[in-house]
Amino acid sequence: MSAAGIAARAEGLWKQYGEGDAAVVALAGVDVELKRSEFTAIMGPSGSGKSTLMHCLAGLDTVTRGHAFIGDTQVTGLGDAGLTKLRRERIGFIFQQFNLLPTLTAEENILLPLTIAGRKPDREWLNTVIDTIGLRDRLSHRPTELSGGQQQRVACARALVGRPEVIFADEPTGNLDSTSGAEVLHFLRSAVDDHAQTIVMVTHDPNAASYADRVIFLKDGQITAELAKPTADAVLDQLKTLDRATGGR
Numbered sequence: 176m177s178a179a180g181i182a183a184r185a186e187g188l189w190k191q192y193g194e195g196d197a198a199v200v201a202l203a204g205v206d207v208e209l210k211r212s213e214f215t216a217i218m219g220p221s222g223s224g225k226s227t228l229m230h231c232l233a234g235l236d237t238v239t240r241g242h243a244f245i246g247d248t249q250v251t252g253l254g255d256a257g258l259t260k261l262r263r264e265r266i267g268f269i270f271q272q273f274n275l276l277p278t279l280t281a282e283e284n285i286l287l288p289l290t291i292a293g294r295k296p297d298r299e300w301l302n303t304v305i306d307t308i309g310l311r312d313r314l315s316h317r318p319t320e321l322s323g324g325q326q327q328r329v330a331c332a333r334a335l336v337g338r339p340e341v342i343f344a345d346e347p348t349g350n351l352d353s354t355s356g357a358e359v360l361h362f363l364r365s366a367v368d369d370h371a372q373t374i375v376m377v378t379h380d381p382n383a384a385s386y387a388d389r390v391i392f393l394k395d396g397q398i399t400a401e402l403a404k405p406t407a408d409a410v411l412d413q414l415k416t417l418d419r420a421t422g423g424r
């Protein structure tokens with residue numbers, strides 16, 4: 176595939192934390208291409224390197240060896256100013272803990288990335304995003320006045336509002352009940368299907384992963400398997416296979 180069709184890419188990515196006896200190899204030579212307008216889930220046992228991979232791709236962490244790219248931009252070659260610009264202008268983030276600012280209304284939280292970047296919102300797109308998350312009547316509410324699911328939908332809208340090239344979501348449904356989790360996953364799915372967004376999501380939940388187009392499985396810092404058009408059952412089977420291969424770690 177040409178680079179134009181690739182939203183994010185890792186090439187021979189190694190990440191070691193610490194030195195000597197305390198050294199932990201979190202990524203051990205990861206090569207992966209994440210296609211544009213696709214929804215990719217990253218799964219694997221605890222400590223397998225999922226968050227590290229996402230953080231290295233998004234320029235939130237440095238790498239020990241190898242390269243990470245967003246589009247044609249080599250993330251691993253950027254300085255602090257370049258990284259800040261990249262994260263601000265080209266990447267959206269969704270976190271397990273929502274990370275909304277408590278003093279701002281839902282609408283102000285959604286607009287925050289644009290406010291920080293000094294960009295004006297595209298009103299038509301903003302309206303589309305607000306309608307899709309279904310919270311038009313809650314825009315003036317503060318996070319404490321919203322349920323967890325509503326807060327996460329606000330966080331999704333915040334990630335989408337600048338039309339980033341990639342949205343990285345770290346356990347976005349980890350703090351939600353199954354109904355609210357399903358709403359958020361439907362929203363992410365429709366962002367890909369209806370608006371050609373690119374989403375990369377770390378999850379432990381086979382059902383959440385089944386919303387993705389593709390699941391990548393990590394074990395001991397390496398990609399060991401992948402599934403296209405996953406069902407929850409197929410994901411569960413693959414996880415069991417991985418678990419057996421690691422001796423049930």
Ligand SMILES: Nc1ncnc2c1ncn2[C@@H]1O[C@H](COP(=O)(O)OP(=O)(O)OP(=O)(O)O)[C@@H](O)[C@H]1O
Binds near residue numbers: 193220221224
């Ligand atoms: N800042 C750090 N310093 C030292 N070791 C770290 C650091 N961050 C992560 N690690 C180690 O790197 C390995 C991979 O961690 P990572 O958080 O990427 O795994 P994960 O698959 O996301 O795990 P989980 O599912 O539990 O969140 C683990 O062994 C972890 O202990």
